Amino acid sequence: MSIDIFLNLTVRGLTTGAIYALVGMGIVLILQTTNVMNFAQGDTGMFITYLAFFMITTAKVPYSLVLILAIAAGAFVGLLVERFMMRSVRSRSHLSLIMLTLGLSLLFQGLAAFLFKTEPRLFPPLVSGDPIKLGPIILGRQDIVVLLAAIVTFGILYLFLYRTKQGAAARSISQDEYAARVLGIPTPSIYMLVWAIGSAMAGLAALLIVPRFSLEPSFMGLIQVKAFTAIVLGGMGSVFGAAVGGLIIGIVENLVAYQFPAIKDSFMLIVIVIVLLVMPQGLFGKRQQRRF
Amino acid sequence: MLRVDQVVSGYGPIDVLNHVTISLDKGEIVAVLGANGAGKTTLLRTITGLIRVRKGSVMFGDKALNGLSPAEVVKCGISHVPEGRHIFPDLTVEENLLLAAYSMPRSQQKGRLDAMYAMFDILAERRKQAGGTLSGGEQQMLALARGLMPNPRLMLLDEPSLGLAPKIIGTVFDTLARLRESGVSILLVEQNAKRSLELADRAYVLVTGQVALEGTARELKGNEMVKQLYLGGTR
Numbered sequence: 200m201s202i203d204i205f206l207n208l209t210v211r212g213l214t215t216g217a218i219y220a221l222v223g224m225g226i227v228l229i230l231q232t233t234n235v236m237n238f239a240q241g242d243t244g245m246f247i248t249y250l251a252f253f254m255i256t257t258a259k260v261p262y263s264l265v266l267i268l269a270i271a272a273g274a275f276v277g278l279l280v281e282r283f284m285m286r287s288v289r290s291r292s293h294l295s296l297i298m299l300t301l302g303l304s305l306l307f308q309g310l311a312a313f314l315f316k317t318e319p320r321l322f323p324p325l326v327s328g329d330p331i332k333l334g335p336i337i338l339g340r341q342d343i344v345v346l347l348a349a350i351v352t353f354g355i356l357y358l359f360l361y362r363t364k365q366g367a368a369a370r371s372i373s374q375d376e377y378a379a380r381v382l383g384i385p386t387p388s389i390y391m392l393v394w395a396i397g398s399a400m401a402g403l404a405a406l407l408i409v410p411r412f413s414l415e416p417s418f419m420g421l422i423q424v425k426a427f428t429a430i431v432l433g434g435m436g437s438v439f440g441a442a443v444g445g446l447i448i449g450i451v452e453n454l455v456a457y458q459f460p461a462i463k464d465s466f467m468l469i470v471i472v473i474v475l476l477v478m479p480q481g482l483f484g485k486r487q488q489r490r491f
Numbered sequence: 492m493l494r495v496d497q498v499v500s501g502y503g504p505i506d507v508l509n510h511v512t513i514s515l516d517k518g519e520i521v522a523v524l525g526a527n528g529a530g531k532t533t534l535l536r537t538i539t540g541l542i543r544v545r546k547g548s549v550m551f552g553d554k555a556l557n558g559l560s561p562a563e564v565v566k567c568g569i570s571h572v573p574e575g576r577h578i579f580p581d582l583t584v585e586e587n588l589l590l591a592a593y594s595m596p597r598s599q600q601k602g603r604l605d606a607m608y609a610m611f612d613i614l615a616e617r618r619k620q621a622g623g624t625l626s627g628g629e630q631q632m633l634a635l636a637r638g639l640m641p642n643p644r645l646m647l648l649d650e651p652s653l654g655l656a657p658k659i660i661g662t663v664f665d666t667l668a669r670l671r672e673s674g675v676s677i678l679l680v681e682q683n684a685k686r687s688l689e690l691a692d693r694a695y696v697l698v699t700g701q702v703a704l705e706g707t708a709r710e711l712k713g714n715e716m717v718k719q720l721y722l723g724g725t726r
Contacts, residue, residue, distance in 0.1 A: 364593060371579045371590050378577035380541060382591045382637060383565030 216449020434484020
């Protein structure tokens with residue numbers, strides 16, 4: 200592998216990794232605040248992407264507007280999921296909450312297959328034009344958009360968590376939910392807000408990655424698995440860790456795929472197993488942070 | 492000011508409080524004594540709205556608190572300092588304080604924050620430090636300051652001296668005495684019956700979810716049963 204190829208693989212891996220990071224950060228945000236592992240994160244994004252597809256192809260809505268509408272739709276779906284599914288089950292059993300997100304994932308897949316059929320559709324590229332050359336690195340315009348979007352999202356998420364009172368409230372709930380309630384923090388509305396933000400991120404991530412694949416009800420499945428790998432690597436507990444984990448996974452995966460194309464996807468599952476065995480707290484997680 | 496009338500509440504199928512009636516007037520410090528499991532913490536949680544009132548009523552002034560969420564109860568002017576302090580370990584002292592005044596406009600928050608720092612020097616020194624790095628006594632001060640942040644008319648304190656060194660317990664009770672001067676009413680749940688009866692105006696003794704005794708602190712200090720059970724035997 201020449202140095203040029205290595206650089207190109209790395210940068211392109213970075214953009215894939217940015218998608219894993221976006222999906223993973225959304226999962227960790229919801230997990231940390233509401234203590235629910237959202238297995239429907241990927242398929243929420245898939246469903247939003249279908250909506251975006253028809254906005255573009257049928258309704259001819261301009262792309263930039265579709266991006267905003269998709270994020271808004273994601274947020275709205277998150278609100279509904281929290282308000283009408285999670286909230287009523289929350290007081291009963293924790294396991295049923297997690298099972299509920301698995302069910303939600305299947306619901307989205309079934310709904311998409313039923314409404315939009317299962318045959319793959321070609322999603323028009325977000326931006327057109329020739330790739331851009333930066334020295335030895337050749338980068339598609341689409342990849343640049345993905346990277347920029349990930350950076351901006353990360354920045355907004357950071358500002359939310361560390362500069363707003365709602366963000367501080369979300370962090371406080373993740374540390375001691377009982378104390379947050381005692382102090383009079385309206386925890387239900389924080390849960391709803393966090394679900395909205397997390398689901399909006401799912402919509403954005405799916406919309407950014409879909410031009411690389413084709414749009415079909417199962418296209419986010421593998422990406423969600425990679426996002427989970429990113430979370431495990433980053434240490435479950437931190438949004439920052441999920442971001443770094445995602446980027447690492449993206450790069451490593453791309454390098455592995457170049458040398459050993461056949462094991463590209465199974466490689467990530469091996470990584471999950473190894474990380475869990477050797478350093479279960481991940482790169483940035485705290486040792487043993489049990490909430491249940 | 493606070494009137495808990497014939498309240499029944501509890502967890503799951505079990506009623507912990509059985510028709511409890513207590514009251515507290517403005518400016519008073521009222522202690523609730525009782526053994527573990529007598530329902531002291533449950534009483535505070537019921538007032539704050541963390542647990543639903545099953546029967547009876549909780550009135551604060553002329554406002555019914557039944558059915559309100561904890562967030563709404565705080566807005567009415569009641570704060571709750573939970574047992575075990577429950578400081579957010581990874582948030583700074585300042586963030587801990589600000590979250591206690593979550594619903595307050597930003598302009599007022601600043602004033603309250605300054606008032607807390609004026610009252611608790613140690614918190615001003617540690618304002619950027621993570622809550623989890625404070626000592627037990629400092630954490631208890633932070634817990635009290637959090638209780639004061641929303642500028643409450645009534646504070647519910649659950650075991651503020653639990654797990655603290657005797658010298659620090661003294662500081663905690665001195666602080667409570669200072670709070671009385673500032674006009675805050677206090678409902679105090681304490682294992683440390685001797686100290687609380689010295690501080691309080693009146694007291695109730697809870698036994699298995701019912702008020703077994705009530706009276707002025709002086710009366711209860713002289714009561715044989717209280718002496719036997721909570722003040723370390725007879726002389």
